[in-house]
Amino acid sequence: MSKNKKRILGTSLSFILLMGIVSMFSDMTHEGANSIIGSFLNLLGANATTIGFISGFGVFIGYALRLFSGYIVDKTHKYWLITIIGYICDCFAVPLLALVPNNGWIWACVLMVAEKVGKAIKKPAKDSLISFAAKDTGVGKGFAIGELLDQIGAFLGPLMLFIIMLLTKDKELYDQYQICFACLAIPAVICVGILIFAMTRFPHPEDFEKEPIEENTKNKKTPFILFMIGICFFAFGFLDFSLVTMHEDNIKLISTEYLPLIYAGAMLVDALSALVFGILYDKKGMLVLFISTMICSTYSLFIFSINEVWSMIVGIILWGIGMGATESVFKAALTNLSTKNKRSKAFGIFDSIFGLSWFLGSTALGALYDYEITTNDHMIWLSIITIACQVIGAFIFLIIYINSKKEKKLNS
Numbered sequence: 001m002s003k004n005k006k007r008i009l010g011t012s013l014s015f016i017l018l019m020g021i022v023s024m025f026s027d028m029t030h031e032g033a034n035s036i037i038g039s040f041l042n043l044l045g046a047n048a049t050t051i052g053f054i055s056g057f058g059v060f061i062g063y064a065l066r067l068f069s070g071y072i073v074d075k076t077h078k079y080w081l082i083t084i085i086g087y088i089c090d091c092f093a094v095p096l097l098a099l100v101p102n103n104g105w106i107w108a109c110v111l112m113v114a115e116k117v118g119k120a121i122k123k124p125a126k127d128s129l130i131s132f133a134a135k136d137t138g139v140g141k142g143f144a145i146g147e148l149l150d151q152i153g154a155f156l157g158p159l160m161l162f163i164i165m166l167l168t169k170d171k172e173l174y175d176q177y178q179i180c181f182a183c184l185a186i187p188a189v190i191c192v193g194i195l196i197f198a199m200t201r202f203p204h205p206e207d208f209e210k211e212p213i214e215e216n217t218k219n220k221k222t223p224f225i226l227f228m229i230g231i232c233f234f235a236f237g238f239l240d241f242s243l244v245t246m247h248e249d250n251i252k253l254i255s256t257e258y259l260p261l262i263y264a265g266a267m268l269v270d271a272l273s274a275l276v277f278g279i280l281y282d283k284k285g286m287l288v289l290f291i292s293t294m295i296c297s298t299y300s301l302f303i304f305s306i307n308e309v310w311s312m313i314v315g316i317i318l319w320g321i322g323m324g325a326t327e328s329v330f331k332a333a334l335t336n337l338s339t340k341n342k343r344s345k346a347f348g349i350f351d352s353i354f355g356l357s358w359f360l361g362s363t364a365l366g367a368l369y370d371y372e373i374t375t376n377d378h379m380i381w382l383s384i385i386t387i388a389c390q391v392i393g394a395f396i397f398l399i400i401y402i403n404s405k406k407e408k409k410l411n412s
Contacts, residue, residue, distance in 0.1 A: 012136035012208050013145075018198045019130055020149030025191035026091055027150050029184050030115055032157025033094045035263050037112065038245075040097070040177045044105035054109045059240070059362075062116030063355015070124035070348020074341065079125045079206060080199045086122020087195055090115055095185035098178045123351060124344040131335040131343055132209040139332040140288075144278020147328040151271030157187070158264040209340055223400045224337045224346070228353055230396035231330070234293060235354045236361035237300075237389025238322055241266065243366055244303055244315075253309050262316060269320025274328035281332050286401035289329050290394050296322030297390035304369075304379035322390075326354075361389070 041050070073082055093115035100108045134142025161180045168176045241263060248254055254262065273292070281288045299322060302315030330350070338346035365382060372379050 009136055012133040012142075015133045015198070015202050015205060015208070016130060016137060016142050016145055017149070018194065018201070019126070020146040022087075022191055022195045022198060023146060023150035024153035024156075025187040025194065026087065027153030028157035028160065028187035029091050029094050029191065030119075030157075031154040031263075031267065032161050032184050032187075033097065033115075033181065035158035036161060036177060036180060037097075037108075041105055041108055043174060043177070044100070044108055045103050046105040046109070050105070050109070054112060058113050058116040060355055060359040061113060062120045063351045063358070065117060065120035066123050066351035066355070067345075067348040069121050070344040070346070070351075073125045073128060073344035073348075077206070079129050079344075080203070082125040083122050083129065084192070084195060084199070086118050086120070086125070087192055089118025090122060091118070091188035091191050092185075093118060095181055095188055098181035098185075102174055120351075124347040127331060127347045128344045129205045131331070131347075132206050132340070134332070134335065135209045138279075138282035139335045140278040140281030140329065142278075143328040143331045143335075144275045144281075147274035147278065147324065148271045150327065151267045151274065151324075153187070154267035155264045155271065157184070158261070158267075162261060162264075206340075223403065226396055226400050227333065227337055228349070230393045230400070231350065231354050232357045233389045233393035233396065234326075235357035237365075237386040237393070238326075238358060238361065239300065239319075239365055239386065240358070240362045241319070243362065243369065244319065247304060247369070248312065251307055253307065253312055266316050266320040266323070269317050270323040270327070273321040273324030275324075277325055278328035278332060281329050285336075285404065286333060286397050289325065289333060290398040290401060292321060292325040292329060293390055293394035293397060296325070297387050297394065298383075300379070300386040301383040305383045330354075 041054075046054075069082065069086075073079060076082075093111045096111055097108055100111070130142060130146055131139065136142075137145075160183070164180050164183055165176050168179055171179075245263070248262070277288050277292050296318045299315045299318035302311040302318065304315075331347075334346055334350050335343070365385065368382050368385070369379065372382055
């Protein structure tokens with residue numbers, strides 16, 4: 001490797017690491033909040049229907065708006081401006097929850113939605129910035145490094161709040177939550193500060209990728225469409241973790257006070273699997289996505305149908321593996337299936353489809369959960385449907401891999 005190539009690789013890797021640290025502090029902020037927000041809303045007076053609707057609506061808005069955001073980014077090329085605006089909205093909506101008065105659940109819901117809107121604004125621009133640099137390091141490795149740091153933050157956030165609640169256990173629960181949300185202002189400020197430093201250090205990250213602006217997209221259109229179909233099945237059958245913790249609270253296998261630690265553990269598995277599968281993606285391509293999806297496909301069987309401590313742990317590990325694939329391998333594959341001048345739009349389309357499918361799946365499967373818990377049939381249909389969706393998605397990814405191998409042979 002020439003000195004110039006080593007220098008370019010080192011610069012790209014430095015940028016990816018810096019943006020990964022930004023994501024780490026961002027996830028400390030909002031994943032820390034996610035570990036207690038349901039209980040906080042309940043304390044403020046919101047009922048289960050309201051909490052479920054706001055959570056689902058927030059996720060849907062947070063994903064659906066990414067299509068619009070991605071379009072704006074590709075049109076304006078204001079990557080940094082849009083990323084910073086999104087991060088400010090995303091991060092600072094969380095500590096503002098400390099100012100919500102008792103019985104002020106409506107204000108808390110507004111801030112929850114504001115946090116998701118901020119995420120929607122920043123995500124296509126931020127993922128595009130990383131994809132430009134990841135072309136030098138290997139897209140799988142590039143996104144895997146970012147996801148590893150991201151999920152370390154997702155692990156540390158709930159852990160930090162768990163410790164804060166232990167230290168303040170002599171106070172009223174409402175006061176404990178106020179202290180927790182106020183403390184989350186610390187990683188929020190650090191996140192935005194490092195982001196601004198990254199902008200001054202790397203003002204034009206789009207220059208990392210030397211791919212021509214005008215490209216022939218004909219060979220990428222069909223696999224991109226197939227990829228989106230596979231995403232629909234994967235996301236529909238991949239339940240939100242809130243349903244996992246609710247089920248655990250119902251069957252009482254593990255003490256409720258340890259639920260933040262369970263979520264933190266899932267995030268740790270997410271981080272490690274993202275790193276492993278991301279690195280493997282650069283060597284094996286879409287085959288890795290088929291393998292990772294097949295591995296995680298039975299998570300619901302262990303979590304909802306067996307009802308043993310060991311099966312709950314196994315199911316959560318499998319769920320974490322699925323999340324790791326979502327955040328690293330999916331983005332790496334999308335980078336290879338899109339062109340530089342339409343990268344943000346591609347990320348926006350992906351996020352919107354993924355979010356809508358996840359929202360519809362979580363709503364339908366949540367209703368199925370309510371039905372099956374009354375019939376006491378061990379969630380058999382819930383497990384069958386989620387496994388079937390995951391397996392169908394996996395085989396669509398395998399078809400894309402096989403077709404790409406055939407195309408390479410024809411071109412060689």
